[in-house]
Amino acid sequence: MGSTVDRTADKVMSMREAVAAFVHDGDTVSLEGFTHLIPTAAGHEIIRQGRRGLTVVRMTADIVVDQMVAAGCVTRLVSSFVGNSSAGSLGELRRRIERADPEPLAFEEYSHYGMVCRYLAGAQRLPFHPLRSYGGSDLPSVNPGIRKVTSPYPGPDGQPPEQIYVVPPVNPDVTIVHAQRADRRGNTQIWGLTGVQAEAVYAADRAVVVVEELVGDEVVRSDPNRTLIPAHAVDAVVVCPRGAHPSFAQGYYDRDNAFYRSWSAISRDPVRLREWLAEWVYGTADHAEYVAKLGEEYWAGLAVGEALSAPVNYGRRL
Known part of the structure; x- marks a missing residue:
């Protein structure tokens, strides 16, 4: 890791601060989360801050990538899947790749496992x-x-x-992932459907973890095997509830299938897509305002009940 951040310190900052500090024009940016825990709110903040010339690395290039491309943030995409997660097409990506409309998008394609291997090589600094x-x-x-x-x-x-x-290896300038919870130093816990979040973080020079909830050290220590990303690999912790929408966060909210179904029609029309960005991204100051704009009744429809795991006895010396 090339950062000089003190990795024992409190790393909590706002999304605006984290993107300003760690995402720069021309960077290679990894956004990982496989169907689950997609860092959508981070992508929206990158759009708000007007980043340009980015290479986006994401195994499953989906709605958030479509939005970032439409906003003019991305000039190159490295991916193993392009689509609206079984709900249709991504209109902006198709226009850029198939017809260079309104301008071309460089596209570097691998298989899913090929991308996993690239992250592994990057994390292990292999050639x-x-x-x-x-x-x-x-x-x-x-x-x-x-x-x-x-x-x-x-x-x-x-x-x-x-x-x-x-x-070849991939070594992003910055990796951004979404997770359920972390402590203030960046010990990050994920459960449910996981992807290559840890490998993507270790492969990068800088790492930002966005979480649903900030917890105390004692919570992390009570179940250490859930810590997929340790503090020493993390540069910033951003607390952003519901920041993975329209994807889901296991135990916090469900996948917004209606939004996925609606996106194909939105992105098919360039004018409608830019109107959506103007209202929901540029027109909101941050993700909290985006969440409030959707309304509590909307979020109630995505609420999940409890499905608690059984306690685990780690044991301790008497």
Whole structure:
């Protein structure tokens, strides 16, 4: 990690402060969360602050990426999936990639596992990561970053060394993830559906964790195995309830399926899409105002009940 932040200190700051401090024009920005815990509020703040020339790295490029592209923040996308999460298409991304309308968007495509391997190589500071799954795939023909190397070891039973596909590391300037909770130093706990949040954080030079809830040290220590991202890897902690909407936060609120279904029609029309950004992103001072604008009745429809896990006895010396 290249940051000089004191990693034992209190790292809590506002979303506005975190984006201003850690996201710069021209940066490579990783936004991770696989269907669950998508850092939407962070993407909106990047739009509000008018960042430009970003390379966005996200395994599943979905609504928040569509919005950031429409806002003019993104010039390059690195992803393994582009779509509206089983609810339709992303209109702005399709216009940019298919027709360069209103301008082109560079697109670098990998498989899901190829992206996982890129994060692993980046986190471990390796020059590449091998994988078998590109055998028979068309992806190497459209992505020159996917290459073959010769194994330094002989094959089985004296066969010649194997040729195997490899992918390069990804080392974002900043990674932003959403999580359920963290303490003030950045020990971050996630449960439910997880993705490559920890690998994406370790691969980056700077890391911002956005959480539903700030908790005391004793909460983190009571269940340490839920700490997917430790404090020493975190530069900033942002408390932003409901900041993953329209995705979900396990135990806090449900996925907003109606919003996903509506987005295809919104993004299909460039005028309507920019009107949506004007009202819901530029027209709100921050995510708290966005949440309030939706209204408590709306949020009541996304409320979840309790489904508590069984207690775990970690034991202690008497």
